Every structure is written in C-alpha cells, then in structure tokens.
Amino acid sequence: MAKFDTGMGKEAVKVLSEKTVYDGFFKMYEIKLQHKTFAGEWMEPIRRELFHRGEAAAAICYDPENDLVGLIEQFRVGAIDSEMGPWCLEVVAGMLEEGETPDELMARELAEEAGITNATLIPISRYYSTPGGCNEKIHLYAAICNLANAGGIYGLDEEHEDIRFETYPAEDVFKSMYAGRTNNSATLLGLQWIQINREKLRQGVTEFE
Structure with missing residues (x-):
C-alpha cells in the first residue's frame, strides 16, 4: 500500500x-511564513497571498429510479472568457454560514436553488479546490x-441569483461531461x-465507504 x-x-x-490586503465580497490576505523542507530544515521566510473563501x-x-441528473445553470464571472460562455452547468452549492453544518447548508441550498426538500x-x-492560493x-x-x-427558475433576489434547474438523462450527461459546459471540478x-x-x-444502496 502506498504511503501518503x-x-x-x-x-x-x-x-x-x-x-x-483586500476586504470585499471575498478577502485576500498577505502571509509571511516559514515551513520545514523534506530534509528537515526550516526554509527562509516567504510571502504568499491567500484568497479566503472558507468552507462550501x-x-x-x-x-436513480428515473436515471436522471439534475444540474443548475447560472452566470459565473470566473468563466467570462470561456469559449462556451459564462453560464455554467453546475452542482447545487453554497458557502457555509457561521454555526451551520455542511449537511444543513446542503439542505438549505437544495431548497433555494432547486426546490428540492426531500433528498438523501x-x-x-x-477537498480543497485550489490550495495553491485559496483556502476554499x-x-x-x-x-x-x-x-x-x-x-x-430559482435563487434569492437579495443575493442577485438567477438560477435555472433542469434534469437530464444520466447517459446523455455522461457522454458530454468532459467536453461540454459541466466544466468545473465539483x-x-x-x-x-x-x-x-x-x-x-x-x-437502492445509500451507504458507501
């Protein structure tokens, strides 16, 4: 077995x-740090910028009964230069609020973005999405x-959300997922x-290791 x-x-x-160094919709920190090398020595101090997003x-x-996949569609500024346009097909997602568990967050977002209230x-x-410079x-x-x-159509007006939720045959999604608009890691x-x-x-299996 590999040693990780x-x-x-x-x-x-x-x-x-x-x-x-920036405090807006997101935050950016400048950090001065040292870390040990694999040889056991302390590296010279280095500076890094950290984009703070927190947990999501x-x-x-x-x-599984109807073999359907549900995806949301919404505007994403990070994909504004995408050749397919900045409206991405995505999973339902959201940012963790203080005192909220990931399960509670997911139940809230499923209702807000897709109208789903009875999911298992x-x-x-x-996982960390981009740990080279972001702590999400x-x-x-x-x-x-x-x-x-x-x-x-779903989303909260106060959060400027305009979200479309649609369902697709699973096989159709699998055939195009690497070349289509599902072009994001989650x-x-x-x-x-x-x-x-x-x-x-x-x-009917719902428990996995």
Missing part, C-alpha cells in the same frame, strides 16, 4: 505575520431524490462518482 503520510503537519509551519458544500442531484445526502469527499474547502455530496417533475467529480456507483444507487 508526509510526516509533516501544522507544526511544520510558522506564520510570522498576516495582514488583510456542493451536491450532484441524481434520481450521501457524502462523497472533502468543499464538502461534496450526492443528493438522491425524485427528479421526475423537477425544474424551474460537477465533474460528482458526475464521475454517480457514473461509478450508478448501478448500486439504482439498486
């Missing part, structure tokens, strides 16, 4: 200073639900997980 433990944790990092949760919606949440993974941690789920009559990871576990889900 590097033997270095938080104790191998010294934060020497930290200051906020996301869920790929799947209906299956944890898939926890994503809790990824599969939301197992009935999508037979799902779809519509969506691709969620779709891959559904594709791998599709038959088990259709047999």
Whole structure:
C-alpha cells in the first residue's frame, strides 16, 4: 500500500505575520511564513497571498429510479472568457454560514436553488479546490431524490441569483461531461462518482465507504 503520510503537519509551519490586503465580497490576505523542507530544515521566510473563501458544500442531484441528473445553470464571472460562455452547468452549492453544518447548508441550498426538500445526502469527499492560493474547502455530496417533475427558475433576489434547474438523462450527461459546459471540478467529480456507483444507487444502496 502506498504511503501518503508526509510526516509533516501544522507544526511544520510558522506564520510570522498576516495582514488583510483586500476586504470585499471575498478577502485576500498577505502571509509571511516559514515551513520545514523534506530534509528537515526550516526554509527562509516567504510571502504568499491567500484568497479566503472558507468552507462550501456542493451536491450532484441524481434520481436513480428515473436515471436522471439534475444540474443548475447560472452566470459565473470566473468563466467570462470561456469559449462556451459564462453560464455554467453546475452542482447545487453554497458557502457555509457561521454555526451551520455542511449537511444543513446542503439542505438549505437544495431548497433555494432547486426546490428540492426531500433528498438523501450521501457524502462523497472533502477537498480543497485550489490550495495553491485559496483556502476554499468543499464538502461534496450526492443528493438522491425524485427528479421526475423537477425544474424551474430559482435563487434569492437579495443575493442577485438567477438560477435555472433542469434534469437530464444520466447517459446523455455522461457522454458530454468532459467536453461540454459541466466544466468545473465539483460537477465533474460528482458526475464521475454517480457514473461509478450508478448501478448500486439504482439498486437502492445509500451507504458507501
């Protein structure tokens, strides 16, 4: 079995200073730090900018009875230069609020963005989206639900959200997921997980290791 433990944790990092360089819709910090090398020595102090987003949760919606995938569509400024346009097909997702658990966040966002209130949440993974310069941690789920009559326009006006939720035959989504508008990591990871576990889900399995 491969050894994944590097033997270095938080104790191998010294934060020497930290200051906020931007405080708007998101935050940006400038951090001066030292960390140990694999040889066991302390590296010279370095400066890094850290884009602060915090924790988020996301869920790929799947209906095993009807073999349907549900995806939202909304404008994303980060994809403004995409050759396919900045309206991305995505999983339902949101940012964790203070005192909220990832499960609670996901239930709230499923209702707000897709009108779904009775999903069974299956944890898939926890991962950092771009750890080279951003601290966003994503809790990824599969939301197992009935999508037979799902779809519509959702979102909160006070958050300037304009979200369309639609359902698609799973096989059609799988055929185009690498070349189409599902061009973001949480969506691709969620779709891959559904594709791998599709038959088990259709047999009623809801617990996975």
